Amino acid sequence: MSVEAEAETKIKIFHCADLHLDSPFSLSTPAQAEQRKIELRSAFTSAIMVAKQEKVELFFISGDLFDSEYVTRDTAELLISEFNSFPDCRFFISPGNHDPYNDISPYKTVAFPQNVHIFGGIKEKVEIPELNVNVYGVGFTSMTYMSSPAVGYGQLDKSKINILVCHGDMTSPLSSNGPVTKAEIAQSGFDYIALGHIHAPSGVCKEGGTYYAYPGCLEGRSFDEPGYHGALIGTVSKGEVNLKSMRFSKRRYETIRVDVTDVYGKSAIIETIRGIIRPYGNDTAIRVIMTGTVPEPFIITPAEIGKGYEYPFRIEIIDSTVPSIDFTKLERDTTLKGVFYSKMTDRLSKCVPGGDDYAKLLMALKYGISALYDRNIIDFGGGEGNE
Numbered sequence: 001m002s003v004e005a006e007a008e009t010k011i012k013i014f015h016c017a018d019l020h021l022d023s024p025f026s027l028s029t030p031a032q033a034e035q036r037k038i039e040l041r042s043a044f045t046s047a048i049m050v051a052k053q054e055k056v057e058l059f060f061i062s063g064d065l066f067d068s069e070y071v072t073r074d075t076a077e078l079l080i081s082e083f084n085s086f087p088d089c090r091f092f093i094s095p096g097n098h099d100p101y102n103d104i105s106p107y108k109t110v111a112f113p114q115n116v117h118i119f120g121g122i123k124e125k126v127e128i129p130e131l132n133v134n135v136y137g138v139g140f141t142s143m144t145y146m147s148s149p150a151v152g153y154g155q156l157d158k159s160k161i162n163i164l165v166c167h168g169d170m171t172s173p174l175s176s177n178g179p180v181t182k183a184e185i186a187q188s189g190f191d192y193i194a195l196g197h198i199h200a201p202s203g204v205c206k207e208g209g210t211y212y213a214y215p216g217c218l219e220g221r222s223f224d225e226p227g228y229h230g231a232l233i234g235t236v237s238k239g240e241v242n243l244k245s246m247r248f249s250k251r252r253y254e255t256i257r258v259d260v261t262d263v264y265g266k267s268a269i270i271e272t273i274r275g276i277i278r279p280y281g282n283d284t285a286i287r288v289i290m291t292g293t294v295p296e297p298f299i300i301t302p303a304e305i306g307k308g309y310e311y312p313f314r315i316e317i318i319d320s321t322v323p324s325i326d327f328t329k330l331e332r333d334t335t336l337k338g339v340f341y342s343k344m345t346d347r348l349s350k351c352v353p354g355g356d357d358y359a360k361l362l363m364a365l366k367y368g369i370s371a372l373y374d375r376n377i378i379d380f381g382g383g384e385g386n387e
Contacts, residue, residue: 009131009132009161009237009238010235010236010237011057011058011131011133011161011235011236011237012054012055012056012057012058012233012234012235013056013057013058013059013060013163013192013194013232013233013234013235013236013243014047014050014051014054014056014058014059014060014231014232014233015060015062015194015213015215015231015232015233015243016047016060016061016062016215016218016230016231016232016248017061017062017063017064017096017167017194017195017196017197017214017215017216017217017218018062018063018064018096018196018197018199018216018217018218019040019043019044019061019064019065019066019217019218019219020040020064020066020067020098020217020221021037021040021041021044021065021066021067021071021075021079022037022040022066022067022068022070022071022072022075023036023037023040023067023221024067025037025221032313032314036221036251039219039250039251040218040219040221041074041075041078042250043218043219043248043249043250044078044079044082044218045078045082046248047218047231047248048082048085048086050233050246050248051086051089051233052085052086052089054233055088056089056233057088057089057090057131058089058090058092058128058131058133058135058163059086059089059090059091059092060091060092060094060163060165060194061091061092061093061094061165061196062094062096062165062166062167062194062195062196062197062215063093063094063095063096063097063098063099063139063140063166063167063196063197064096064097064098064099064167064196064197065079065093065095065099066098066099066105066106067098067099068098068099069099069100069102069104069105069106071106071110076106076110079110079112080110080111080112080113083112083113083115083116084113086115087113087115089115090115090117090128090135091115091116091117092116092117092119092126092135092137092165093107093116093117093118093119093139093165094119094137094138094139094149094165094166094167094196095107095118095119095139095140095141095167096139096140096167096177096196096197097140097143097144097145097167097177097178097197098143099140100139100140100141100142100143101118101119101120101121101139101140101141102141102142107139117135118139119137119138119139119165119166120138120139120141121138121139121140121141122138123136123137123138123149123152123153124136124137124138125153131161132159132160132161133160133161133162133163134156134157134160134161134162134163135163135164135165136153136162136163136164136165136190137149137164137165137166138166139167140167140178144176144177145167145176145177145178146176146179147178147179148168148178148179148180148181148184149164149166149167149168149178149180150164150166150168150180150184150185150188150190150193151184151188153188156189156190158189161191161236161237161238162189162190162191163190163191163192163193163194163236164188164190164192164193164194165194166178166180166193166194166195166196167195167196167197168180168195168196168197169197169198170182170195170198170214171198177197178197180195182207183207185207185208185210185212186207186208186209186210187208188208188210189209189210190210190212191209191210191211191236191237191238191239191241192210192211192212192213192236192241193210193211193212193213194212194213194215195212195213195214196214196215197214198214198216199216199217199220199225199229200214200216200225201213201214201215201216201229201230201232201245202214202216203245204232204241204243209239211236211241213232213243215230215231215232215245216229216230217229218230218231218248218249219248219249219250219251220249220251220252220253221253222253223253223254223255223285223287223316225253226252226253226254226255227252227253227254228247228249228252229247229248229249229252230245230246230247230248230249231245231246231248232244232245232246233246250283251283251284251285251313252283252284252285253284253285253287254280254284254285254286254287255286255287255289256276256277256286256287256288256289257289257291258272258273258276258288258289258290258291259291259292260272260290260291260292260294260321261291261292261293261294262292264295266298266300269290269294269300270300270304270305273288273290273300273305274305274306276288277305277311277312277315280312281309281310281312282309282310282311282312282313283313284312284313285312285313285314285315285316286312286314286315286316287316287318288305288315288316288317288318289318289320290317290318290319290320290321291320291321292321292322293321293322293323293324294321294322294323294324295323295324296323296324297323297366297369297370298370299319299367299370300317300319301317302315302316302317305317319366323366323369336372337369337372340368340369340372341365341369344361344364344365344368345365347361348361348362348365
C-alpha cells in the first residue's frame with residue numbers, strides 16, 4: 001500500500017462502554033427494575049442497528065458489557081443474535097472490573113461468534129490486513145487491574161492504523177482499575193485509544209499524537225449518572241479522528257434543588273415543584289431536593305406531585321427543609337411534643353454535627369415533630385414511579 005493510500009485509509013468505527021447488562025436496579029421497584037433491564041438491552045440493540053446503517057467496520061466495547069460475572073440466558077442469547085446479525089463487522093471486547101475474563105465469566109461460558117474477539121489477561125495484537133488496521137487490547141481477569149492497560153505492546157507498525165481497546169481509569173495513577181496517565185497516552189503511539197470505565201463522556205481528546213475518548217455509559221442507571229447517554233461513531237485514520245456522540249439511552253436521571261423559603265403552604269410548594277419539573281417528561285427520573293425554611297413541618301410524597309405520562313416516570317423527594325417552629329415554646333411544653341423534642345435534642349447534643357448519626361437523628365426529629373403536628377408521613381422516604 002502506498003503512503004498516499006495509507007494516509008487516505010479511513011476506518012468506520014463504533015465505540016461504546018459500560019453497558020452493565022443485567023444490572024439489578026436494586027433501588028427500584030421490581031416492575032421498574034425489570035423495565036430498566038429491558039431498556040438496557042434495547043439500547044444495545046439500537047446501537048447495533050445504527051452501526052449496520054452506518055456500515056461500521058469495527059465495533060469496540062471497552063469493558064463492563066455485563067454488570068457482573070453472571071449473565072441471564074436471555075441477555076446471552078440476545079448478544080449472540082445481535083453479533084451474528086452483523087457478520088461484516090468485527091467486534092472487539094475488553095473485559096472490565098465488573099465483567100472480568102475468568103473461568104466463570106460469560107466470555108468463557110458462552111460461545112461467541114467468530115466475528116467477536118475478546119481480549120484476555122495477556123496484552124495482544126489482532127491484525128486486520130484488509131483494513132490496514134492493528135487492534136490491540138487487554139482484559140481484566142479480576143475485579144482489579146493494578147498496571148496500566150495502555151503500555152507494554154511493543155513497537156507499533158507506523159504504517160498501520162493502530163487502535164487500543166481497554167478498560168482504564170485516568171482519574172488517579174493509584175487506581176486499582178487500570179490506571180492510565182496522559183503521559184502514557186502521549187507516548188503510546190496509538191492512533192486512537194478506545195477507553196471505558198468512566199461513565200461520563202469525555203469527548204475526543206488528544207495527548208501527543210494519540211486521540212482517546214471515554215464514550216460514557218450507554219444508558220444511565222442512577223442519579224449519579226445524570227443526563228442522556230450514548231456512544232461514539234465515526235472514522236479513524238492516520239493522524240485524524242472524527243467521532244460524534246450519539247444518544248442511545250431510553251431514560252435519563254436528573255436532580256433539581258427547590259428553595260421553598262418564600263413559598264407559603266404545602267399546596268403552593270407542590271405547585272412550585274410541579275412547575276419546575278414540567279419540562280421533564282416520562283423518560284426522566286427526577287430527584288427533587290427541597291431546601292429552605294418552612295413555617296411548620298410537613299411531608300410531601302411523590303404521589304402528591306402527580307402521576308401519569310406528563311410526569312417523570314420516577315419522582316424522588318428529598319426534604320432538606322428546616323421547620324421554623326417555636327422551639328423555645330417546645331422546650332417548655334410538658335405534652336408529648338415537648339418531651340419528644342427534649343429527648344431528641346439531648347441525643348443530638350451528644351453527636352458530632354454533620355455526621356451520619358447526627359443526620360439520622362435530625363431527620364427522626366423532623367419526622368417525629370411532623371407526626372405530632374398531625375402531618376402525613378406515609379411513604380416519606382422514597383420515590384414513586386409512573387410505570
